[in-house]
Amino acid sequence: MSETTRQLRFEIFRYNPEDADSEPHTDVFELEETPFMTLYIALNQIREKFDPGLQFDFACRSAICGSCAMMVNGRPALACRTLTSDLPDKICLYPLPVFKLIGDLSVDTGTWFRAMVERTEAWIHERLPFDPDATEERMSDDIAAAIYENDRCIECGCCVAACGAANIDSAFLAGAGLNRIARFQMDPRDQRTDADWFEVLASEQGVFACIGMMACEDVCPKELPLLDVYGYLRRKSLATALSSREK
Ligand code: SF4
Ligand code: FES
Numbered sequence: 001m002s003e004t005t006r007q008l009r010f011e012i013f014r015y016n017p018e019d020a021d022s023e024p025h026t027d028v029f030e031l032e033e034t035p036f037m038t039l040y041i042a043l044n045q046i047r048e049k050f051d052p053g054l055q056f057d058f059a060c061r062s063a064i065c066g067s068c069a070m071m072v073n074g075r076p077a078l079a080c081r082t083l084t085s086d087l088p089d090k091i092c093l094y095p096l097p098v099f100k101l102i103g104d105l106s107v108d109t110g111t112w113f114r115a116m117v118e119r120t121e122a123w124i125h126e127r128l129p130f131d132p133d134a135t136e137e138r139m140s141d142d143i144a145a146a147i148y149e150n151d152r153c154i155e156c157g158c159c160v161a162a163c164g165a166a167n168i169d170s171a172f173l174a175g176a177g178l179n180r181i182a183r184f185q186m187d188p189r190d191q192r193t194d195a196d197w198f199e200v201l202a203s204e205q206g207v208f209a210c211i212g213m214m215a216c217e218d219v220c221p222k223e224l225p226l227l228d229v230y231g232y233l234r235r236k237s238l239a240t241a242l243s244s245r246e247k
Contacts, residue, residue, distance in 0.1 A: 006032075010093060011092045012028075013025075016055075026092075037085070038084070039072065040058055055106040066078075067109075070105045071097070071161070074092070075219060076096055076157070076158035076162050096158070098157070120184070122184060125184075147186055150183035150186070156221060159174055159175030160174040162216060165210055175216030179226060181200065185236065201236070202237055202241070207234055207237060210230060
């Protein structure tokens with residue numbers, strides 16, 4: 001073994017909620033680290049060498065699909081993007097909290113994101129009837145770039161899992177949900193007014209329910225500017241509240 005080769009010790013959460021005999025516990029596996037090993041590679045080796053029943057999710061292996069997020073030494077991260085060389089010899093892997101557990105490291109983020117999309121009606125609300133012959137409206141480059149920035153979210157759920165408010169109330173919209181609102185609130189094609197948005201933003205699960213831990217932006221693998229999103233939505237909401245008092 002070369003001087004630089006490490007023996008990695010993985011402590012992995014195991015539980016199958018569908019099996020009445022299954023009890024939550026951790027299993028320990030040891031692997032020799034290889035160059036450029038990611039957690040995704042390590043988990044596949046563990047599954048091939050030691051336990052074909054180990055459950056975890058992945059699809060793209062390149063930080064695009066958002067399905068491989070898990071708790072890595074207590075912090076949400078993408079398994080496909082995390083190099084073992086950036087971690088200590090002992091690596092603890094747990095499923096993301098807040099989301100429904102499917103088994104071991106696999107969680108159902110889809111139900112949470114679908115509920116968020118339905119609650120925020122995350123699609124363009126165009127009040128004019130569709131006219132296929134109409135000339136396409138122009139959008140300024142700055143607004144298009146700002147919308148594109150928010151649209152980079154891959155729905156991995158890391159910001160939700162890291163969020164103190166979402167861990168208390170899983171219906172809190174959290175970074176991902178509020179980011180989605182900002183995206184549509186900025187879009188000039190969407191004709192919902194600030195007063196319409198106020199209903200959801202000022203609700204118990206809206207932007208003021210954030211308890212200020214600021215973990216969402218820290219853990220977002222796409223480095224979305226979530227704190228700017230919170231600032232934008234709070235300023236908009238306060239302006240709406242003040243203007244309605246003046247009327
Ligand atoms: Fe993941 Fe970032 Fe989107 Fe949250 S905002 S779901 S951390 S990509
Ligand atoms: Fe798609 Fe990791 S496998 S983001």
